[in-house]
Amino acid sequence: MxxxxxxxxxxxxxxxxxxxxxxxxxxxxGKERLMLVDLGVAFPDMDTSPGVDVIVPDVSWLVDNLDRLDGIIITHAHEDHIGALPHLWPLLKKPVYARRFTAAIGRLKFEEAGLPLDAIITVEPRPAAVEIGPFKVQFLPLSHSIPESAGLVIDTPAGRILHTGDFKRDPTPIVGEGWDDAVMEAVAAEAPVKAMMCDSTNVFSPLPGRSEATLAEPLTELIAKAGGMVVATTFASNVARLKTLAEAARAADRSICVLGRAMKRMVAVAEETGVLTGFPRHVTPEEALEIPRRNLMLLVTGSQGERRAASAALSRGKYLGFEMKPGDTFLFSSKTIPGNERSVLRIMNALSETGVDIVDDAGGKYHVSGHANRPDLEHAHRVFLPDMLIPMHGEHRHLREHVRIAHEAGIAGMVATNGMMIDLTGEVPKLAEHVETGRVYLDGTALVGALDGVVRDRIRMALNGVAMVSVILDEQNEPLGEAWVELLGLPATGLGERPLNETMETELTEFLDAASGKILSDDDRLDEALKRIVRQVAMEEVGKKPEVRVVISRLSAE
Amino acid sequence: MxxxxxxxxxxxxxxxxxxxxxxxxxxxxGKERLMLVDLGVAFPDMDTSPGVDVIVPDVSWLVDNLDRLDGIIITHAHEDHIGALPHLWPLLKKPVYARRFTAAIGRLKFEEAGLPLDAIITVEPRPAAVEIGPFKVQFLPLSHSIPESAGLVIDTPAGRILHTGDFKRDPTPIVGEGWDDAVMEAVAAEAPVKAMMCDSTNVFSPLPGRSEATLAEPLTELIAKAGGMVVATTFASNVARLKTLAEAARAADRSICVLGRAMKRMVAVAEETGVLTGFPRHVTPEEALEIPRRNLMLLVTGSQGERRAASAALSRGKYLGFEMKPGDTFLFSSKTIPGNERSVLRIMNALSETGVDIVDDAGGKYHVSGHANRPDLEHAHRVFLPDMLIPMHGEHRHLREHVRIAHEAGIAGMVATNGMMIDLTGEVPKLAEHVETGRVYLDGTALVGALDGVVRDRIRMALNGVAMVSVILDEQNEPLGEAWVELLGLPATGLGERPLNETMETELTEFLDAASGKILSDDDRLDEALKRIVRQVAMEEVGKKPEVRVVISRLSAE
Structure with missing residues (x-):
């Protein structure tokens, strides 16, 4: 070897x-056989990526080495792990391996995208194994906030790797297999773990994580006490939470109605694949409208404030016939992901105006995280006893802190960020090479490089507004008619209350009338001069520097 | 009466x-004599107000009733209380009353805006009083996170009002007068408090607030242990915190250098007005660069991730000759205001990449809030014993919760939001009338109504991109030359890799060649038809619906 x-x-x-x-x-x-684990999206925001639908990783390195790629594994069905699959699979066209629930979600996505369903292969959990090139991979059930999350036990000719995927240490996760030290210790006992690639999301959470099961009591109590209608929102894929909520509702003699496409789909797939059993019967929205509010609980999407989801719709007014009323309770059984605060608060305040009682996770009573906290990570390090630890699933500060913890435990750790190819063959991880990576925007149906300038132009327009100038010249470079200015996103009037575009047009026309043939005959110089005038007027009149585009039309007598 | x-x-x-x-x-x-308390700004964000400089309240009701307005009071110098004064004072032109420090900050703003400095009148704290129309107002020193915050004891012919302004219950605030129950009880003992208008910011914080003084020990310990250079950021106006940080630095044998215009200004004004004494000598940036890193602490602006402030600049690279290095410590002695998370995390991750140790307020050790928490609010209610409580300084959910607490204590409370004129004459607050209010954007130098459409257009451009179409027709409505399309913020190529604007131009030209004279002669119909074509091509080629603007130029033979 x-x-x-x-x-x-x-x-x-x-x-x-x-x-x-x-x-x-x-x-x-340079000849390694390759395997890809997960293909997820990131979400855009107005500050950095306005108008973008989703952000996907740049896989051009994989496309360039496509003959070496043997397969794709999806560890679980969260969007940040599976979301880019339908968009990028057509560039890769390799078999996709996943557990039953994840595969079912993947196939729904493939169906919508018109991709071949048989490209997705269902695998059974460890001890079953699948061979992908030189790798023998076992899917190790780990608890997370979605059914059937899988760690990967990857046997390679150079030793065993444990890729945790997203996980928490939860002995009683309500849905799926709980964490069992004996099961985990067996992984390391079978073959020493050479390298552990480990979830870092909650490395800054100092206390041990709490089990999903601890929520049943407070949620049951809360819902039992509530008057009026109860609406509960959480992450659509948190099937265990939905079950706990539904059972709490049933205990309080409430019927359950699930609203929101993503949530209905998750529940349906979880039931179909057998991962969710005993979920209370839920009624249709039409049936629910006939039930007294006191006997009804809605389970709805939109815990992150998404504008089009059910929570936001309900906060704005009627949605599918439902309307919030004073005395109703709205429960956020979720945490707000950084960046979504404003959207979530907008919903809360709209509900407050309606007189709805809002219960959120401020006290930590009604939500638990799906990721391992620092003490749980340390426990996992001790159980799997890896020679090396490479943190993943984290911002730089998370990765750095996770390495610090590994070093304290005597484990060789390394911060490896996107594009860093790490050689794991020796005793310690070594940087082998840097690969070009980055973000690609799915914008409508087009894939646009994050640095292509398209989104930069949008941000500039949003900050500065746009002025469009049209001038027409004849064959002798004489202006025909007057300059025309269209404004978008700029104050309509400047100083003296005169329309801003008219002030610009006056200045431009004066310039054109006085300009030399040398300038008028030169598109580049003319364009530059006209832009300068528009910017100057904008600055003087309204104190802004708009984006300016000039269309110079030259007419010839045909 | x-x-x-x-x-x-x-x-x-x-x-x-x-x-x-x-x-x-x-x-x-309808004939009441009026007094305005505070005139602050709100801050824009990319989601709802891109490109806007600051947001100010719509004071047109006051402008319409200007002959009835007798004066303006500023309770303290935070931007959300004083920031709109230089922008809106020219519409009001009434005397402004404030305590010494606040007045000094106000005069600096007036100086920059070219407004008369003598419009701002310095008032002494209670028992001194100032008469403003029918009101006799005493400025009651209350602790907050800026020097000389004032509550207002307002005596009116209908009884005494207590307007808290922003406050916390801090017996040892480091700078300024601490909370003393006896002092507060005297206010209610002198004359019963008919109505209390009360800060609601922290009504959801269940534990009593901690004193500014409790930070000295942990900060001193932290800075003593740090190696390399220490950089600390907090709100520029938190002069007490700056003093604590500076003293902790001095105890650790570190020189202090203050970076960032806002912070330097706050320290200078606080020293000049005598509210800050004993602040350790601080060195200039030039001097600081000569001092060993181990003996230096920078106090810097930008705790909220502001792109142009010192924190962000340092995270990006060199700033005024300073550069962060591995082993340095960067302390956020501040909390992140909701909505600023992404910007703050960007700085933290950039620092992490440099190997800087980041200390934030995660554990609550290095920051305390400047607002009263729920138990402190309840305490203040008991001390001032108002007949009515009207919560202010809060989102709807805060106001609602604060009223709930008042009701529990047997106090008549009411949620009064912007534009609700409340009659306080009787036993309980009563809605008298609704007044038109809203937000006005300061956009460059122009004031733009929030609903004017200017900002809405910017948001649409940021989401959808822009297409500008130019066509020229002669007197016979015959197209001259081809249609021209300029794109901004749209993918450059569509399906088949053909430039998107060319595809549009082809379709538009084909349409023009085939169109009837009836359409070509009608600007509105032609505009509509051309827009439809551009949108359709954009949807087919890239799946987006851009904003479209059409310039139709009609040439006449002059």
Whole structure:
């Protein structure tokens, strides 16, 4: 095996929370056989990526080495792990391996995108194994906030790797297999773990995580006490939470109605695949409207304030016939992901105006995280006893802190961010090479590079407004008619209350009338001069520097 | 006094945190003499107000009733209380009353804006009083996170009002007068408090607030242990915190250098006005660069992630010759205001990449709030014993919760949001009338109504991109040359990799060649038809619906 090496290369998810995409390879340098783990999206925001639909990792390195790629694994069905699959699979076209629930979600996505369903292969959990090139992979059930999250036990000619995926240490997760030290210790006992790629999301949470099961009592109590209608929102994919909420509702003699496409789909797939059993019967919205409010609980999407989801719709007024009323209770059984605060608060305040009682997770009573906290990470390190630890699924500060913890425990750790190809063959991780990566925007149906300037132009327009100038010249470079200015996103009037575009048109026309043939005949110089005038007027009149575009039309006598 | 009434009218700050502006009036209905308390700004964000400089309250009601307005009080120098003064004072031109420090900050603003400095009148704290129309007002020193915050004891012919302004219950605030129950009880003992207008910011914080003084020990310990350079950021106006930080630095044998215009100004004004004494000598940036890192602490602006402030600049690289290095410590002695999370995390991650140790307020050790928490509010209610409580300085959910607490204590409370004129004359607050209010954007140098459409257009451009179409027709309505399309913020190529604007131009030209004279001669119909084509091509090619503007130029043979 001399001359062969084991490599790890994050293309997304390492140095950010979102768009997970991790490559493993084994073979001679530059000839390694490759396997991709996860292909997720990140979400856009107005500050940095307005108008973008989703953000996907740049997989051009994989496309360039497509003959070496043997397969794709999806660890679980959260969007940041599976969301980019339908968008990027057509560039890769390799078999996709996932557990039953994840595969079912994947197939729904493939169906919508018109992709072949048989590209997705259902795998059974460990001890079953699937061979992908030089890798033998077992899917290790781990608890998280979605059914059937899987860690990966990856056996390679250079040793065993444990890729945790997203996980928490939850002995009683309500849905799916709980954490059992004996089960985990067996992984390390079978073969020493050479490297552990580990979830870092909650590395800054100092207390041990709490089990999903601890929520049943407070939620049951809360819902029992509530008057009026109860509406509860959480992450659509948190099927265990939905079950707990539904059972609490049933205990309070309330019927359950699920609103929101994503949530209905998750419940349906979870029931179909057998991961969710005993979920109370839920009624249709039409049936629910006939039930007294006191006997009804809605389970709805939109815990992050998404404008089009059910929570936001209900806060704005009627939604599918439902309307919030004073005395109703609205429960956020969720945490707000950083960046979504404003949207969530907007909903809360709108509900407050209606007289609805809002219950959120301020006290930590009605939500638990799906990720391992610092003491749980330390416990996992002790159980799997890896030689090396490479943190993933975190911003830079999370990865750095996670490495610090590993070092304290005597484990060789390394911060490996997107694009860093790490050689795991030796005793300690070593940087092998830097690979070009980045973010690609799915914008409508087009894929646009994050640095292409399209989104930069949008941000500039949003900050500065736009002025469009049209001038027409004849064959002798004489202006025909007057300059025309259209404004978008600029104050309508400047000083003296005169329309801003008229002030610009006056100045432009004066300039054109006085300009030399040398300038008028030169598109570039003319364009520059007209832009300068528009910017100057805008600055003087309204104190802004708009984006300016000039259309110079030259007419010839045909 | 029959037929006269006492009114309260929030124009900003009630139903939001920001742009505080509260009106009090006394007299016959519609003839009340008026007084304005505070005139602050709110801050824009990319989601709702891209490109806007600051948001100010709509004071047109005051402008319409200018002959009835007798004066303006500023309770303290935070931007959400004083920030709109230089922008709106020219519309009001009434005397401004404030305590020494606040007045000094106000005069600096007036100087920059070219406004008369003598419009700002310095008032001494209670028992001194100032008469403003029918109101006799005493400035009651209360602790907050800026020097000389004042509550207002307002004596009116209908009884005493206590307007808290922003406050906390801090017996040892480091700078300024601490909370003393005896002092506060005297206010109610002198004359019963008819109505209390009360800060609601922290009504959801269940534990009693901690004193500014409790930070000295943990900060001193932290800074003593730090290696390398220490950089600490907090709110520029938190002079007490700056003093604690500076003293902790001095105890650790570190020189202090203050970076950032706002912070330097606050320290200078606090020293000049005598509210800050014993602040350790601080060195200039030039001097600081000569001092060993181990003996230096920078106090810097930008705790909220502001792009242009010192914290962000340091995270990006060199700033005034300073550069962060591995082993340095960066302390956020501040909390992140909701909505600023992404900007703050960007700085933290950039620092993490440099190897800087980041200390934030996660554990609550290095920051205390400047607002009264729920138990402190309840305590203040008990001390001042008002007949009525009207919460202010809060979003709707804060106001509602604060009223709930008042009701529990047997106090008549009412949620009064912006534009609700409340009659306080009777036993309980009564809604008298609704006044038109809203938000006005300062956009460059122009004031733009929030609903004018200017900002809405910017948001649409940021989401959808822009297409500008130019066509020229002759007197016979014949197209001259081809249609021209300029795109901004749209993917450059659509399906088949053809430039998107070319595809549009082809379709437009084809349409023009085939169009009837009836359409070509009608600007509105032609505009509509051309827009439809551009949108359709954009949807087919890239899946987006851009904003479209069409310039139709009609040439006449002159």
């Amino acid at each position: 001399s001359g062969e090496r084991l490599i790890y290369l994050p293309l997304g998810g390492a140095g950010e929370i979102g768009m997970n995409a991790y490559v493993y390879g084994y073979g001679r340098p | 029959s037929g006269e009434r006492l009114i309260y009218l929030p124009l900003g700050g009630a139903g939001e945190i920001g742009m505080n502006a509260y009106v009090y009036g006394y007299g016959r209905p």
